[in-house]
Amino acid sequence: MFIYFVSFLLLSFLTNFVFYLTSEENYSIVWKKTLTSTFNFVGILLLIGIIVFFLN
Amino acid sequence: MEIKKKNIYISAILAFIFPGLGHIYVGNLKKGLLFMLILVSLFLIGLAMKGGIIVLDEDLFFISRLLQICHFFNGSMFFITLLFSKFFGLGIEFGDITYSYYEIGQLFIIISALLNILIIFNAYDLAKNMFCEKEIKE
Numbered sequence: 001m002f003i004y005f006v007s008f009l010l011l012s013f014l015t016n017f018v019f020y021l022t023s024e025e026n027y028s029i030v031w032k033k034t035l036t037s038t039f040n041f042v043g044i045l046l047l048i049g050i051i052v053f054f055l056n
Numbered sequence: 057m058e059i060k061k062k063n064i065y066i067s068a069i070l071a072f073i074f075p076g077l078g079h080i081y082v083g084n085l086k087k088g089l090l091f092m093l094i095l096v097s098l099f100l101i102g103l104a105m106k107g108g109i110i111v112l113d114e115d116l117f118f119i120s121r122l123l124q125i126c127h128f129f130n131g132s133m134f135f136i137t138l139l140f141s142k143f144f145g146l147g148i149e150f151g152d153i154t155y156s157y158y159e160i161g162q163l164f165i166i167i168s169a170l171l172n173i174l175i176i177f178n179a180y181d182l183a184k185n186m187f188c189e190k191e192i193k194e
Binding site: 003004007010011014015017018019021022 | 091095167174175178
């Protein structure tokens with residue numbers, strides 16, 4: 001389970017980073033947007049995890 | 057400042073051959089190296105988790121075909137792995153479906169390929185914008 005979580009976190013971070021790197025020129029904006037998106041993704045992932053846990 | 061004209065097709069083809077090469081060709085060395093590092097590491101993590109680059113499906117269902125096309129967009133990494141595996145008889149191109157994290161490995165390789173498509177378009181776009189800037193200045 002831990003490997004799944006770390007993998008999704010890594011994938012989310014790198015995907016967002018590459019995505020924002022292609023569209024932005026300023027690196028500080030790229031970092032800021034990447035971290036915000038990754039944080040949102042982790043939040044949604046945890047929320048889904050909690051819902052599934054309680055439904056079971 | 058004079059902007060050197062870059063061929064849009066060469067930038068796209070270079071980006072396909074190896075992720076990041078298109079950006080280096082256009083003159084964006086830092087971004088090119090970052091893309092190279094990220095995509096190669098994603099691909100290698102995928103292979104380490106025993107994900108495959110050849111889809112095993114005898115009927116070749118529609119989604120499997122799409123998946124196979126997607127794997128192809130890893131460019132030279134796909135062909136190098138294939139050749140390396142065939143040459144040394146490793147059989148890593150199919151992955152190991154019995155391994156616990158096979159799907160995650162597969163996911164890493166697929167995302168590396170999909171990001172490469174984005175990078176190909178970005179390199180093409182950058183070269184095209186430079187071409188337009190040159191025309192405007194002239």
